[in-house]
Amino acid sequence: xxxxxxxxxxxxxxxxxxxxxxxxxxxxxxxxxxxxxxxxxxxxxxxxxxxxxxxxxxxxxxxxxxxxxxxxxxxxxxxxxxxxxxxxxxxxxxxxxxxxxxxxxxxxxxxxxxxxxxxxxxxxxxxxxxxxxxxxxxxxxxxxxxxxxxxxxxxxxxx
Amino acid sequence: xxxxxxxxxxxxxxxxxxxxxxxxxxxxxxxxxxxxxxxxxxxxxxxxxxxxxxxxxxxxxxxxxxxxxxxxxxxxxxxxxxxxxxxxxxxxxxxxxxxxxxxxxxxxxxxxxxxxxxxxxxxxxxxxxxxxxxxxxxxxxxxxxxxxxxxxxxxxxxxxxxxxxxxxxxxxxxxxxxxxxxxxxxxxxxxxxxxxxxxxxxxxxxxxxxxxxxxxxxxxxxxxxxxxxxxxxxxxxxxxxxxxxxxxxxxxxxxxxxxxxxxxxxxxxxxxxxxxxxxxxx
Numbered sequence: 001x002x003x004x005x006x007x008x009x010x011x012x013x014x015x016x017x018x019x020x021x022x023x024x025x026x027x028x029x030x031x032x033x034x035x036x037x038x039x040x041x042x043x044x045x046x047x048x049x050x051x052x053x054x055x056x057x058x059x060x061x062x063x064x065x066x067x068x069x070x071x072x073x074x075x076x077x078x079x080x081x082x083x084x085x086x087x088x089x090x091x092x093x094x095x096x097x098x099x100x101x102x103x104x105x106x107x108x109x110x111x112x113x114x115x116x117x118x119x120x121x122x123x124x125x126x127x128x129x130x131x132x133x134x135x136x137x138x139x140x141x142x143x144x145x146x147x148x149x150x151x152x153x154x155x156x157x158x159x
Numbered sequence: 160x161x162x163x164x165x166x167x168x169x170x171x172x173x174x175x176x177x178x179x180x181x182x183x184x185x186x187x188x189x190x191x192x193x194x195x196x197x198x199x200x201x202x203x204x205x206x207x208x209x210x211x212x213x214x215x216x217x218x219x220x221x222x223x224x225x226x227x228x229x230x231x232x233x234x235x236x237x238x239x240x241x242x243x244x245x246x247x248x249x250x251x252x253x254x255x256x257x258x259x260x261x262x263x264x265x266x267x268x269x270x271x272x273x274x275x276x277x278x279x280x281x282x283x284x285x286x287x288x289x290x291x292x293x294x295x296x297x298x299x300x301x302x303x304x305x306x307x308x309x310x311x312x313x314x315x316x317x318x319x320x321x322x323x324x325x326x327x328x329x330x331x332x333x334x335x336x337x338x339x340x341x342x343x344x345x346x347x348x349x350x351x352x353x354x355x356x357x358x359x360x361x362x363x364x365x366x367x368x369x370x371x372x373x374x375x376x377x378x379x380x381x382x383x384x385x386x387x388x389x390x391x392x393x394x395x396x397x398x399x400x401x402x403x404x405x406x407x408x409x410x411x412x413x414x415x416x417x418x419x420x421x422x423x424x425x426x427x428x429x430x431x432x433x434x435x436x437x438x439x440x441x
Contacts (some may be wrong), residue, residue, distance in 0.1 A: 020220070115177070132382070144173060144176070147208035147210065
């Protein structure tokens, strides 16, 4: 009786969306183990805040926003924990990865994923990432050009 | 971030790939693509980049999700309210009547019922009268909506966020206390990564409302505006509230003197933490 019905139990939705949440987390962290930690933290946060979700719009929109906020909080904590003099950018710097989409500079792959893959509008994606729409358009453009150039280099090497 | 800013032409062509350019722009871009080989090459590169990226991201969905991650979410405990905000005082009425009180109450009801029956029986014409009971208006929704609308309007302002800037705290205290009738302190929320920007006053539901405005100064949410708002208007049932309305998160708490609210973007998951801190400082 006290068990939530399937439609109101956000845990089921979270599990169903896990591959996509994990993919978005990878664009933020650039590393699989950090991404899993981020997904776990964000999912817990979403479950605790599930009474905020009233079923309006796309659930992913809300979950991605929570994930981005959680990652920002985490970055802030790391920044405080780092000894003075160390560039915090290095803490979130892209880890070396064979995947071209994740090897792009910070912010580009997330912008690309949300617009070109997840199908959010530029405005929605900018809101999720907490940036201006024109900044998102610039990141999206840079990501497309970067991917095209990486693909061209790979093709040349193979030839 | 070490990203070179794309040129205006690249940005236009990228927007064209999204079919987000306006009508006029569209024709311009199409003409450009016909006549300019460099623009054509750039356009092809943008489309190719989009395709390559889409394929790479689609492949990432094929990777297995760690089972312990799935289990940890499936078995996560459902929410429990961890933050206790100050509650409105409730009347400490405890119903424990003694035997004599019960007897007196029963006797009074019997006499009252008899009197009403006698009155109605002696005036049969009065039974035809209709009594109209008006439903109470849902006024609290209106003033809360007003407050959210104000937040949405000013949270987007970059240069006109506050009426009185943070550098004049004495002015802010005097002005808002005088007009709202609520004395307060300006909470220092630097610990939550919030810098005080100043204050505003407006009316909602015909009552003055004071608003203290903060901006996030750290992290990717840098720039998000969080507002602490207070008024003498009471919500229905003096209840605290925590919800999202119109993409805006709101957490309220009620004291004997005022109703307080913390308002921020719906993505701000720490509004209740901020509210709990502000409640102790304001």
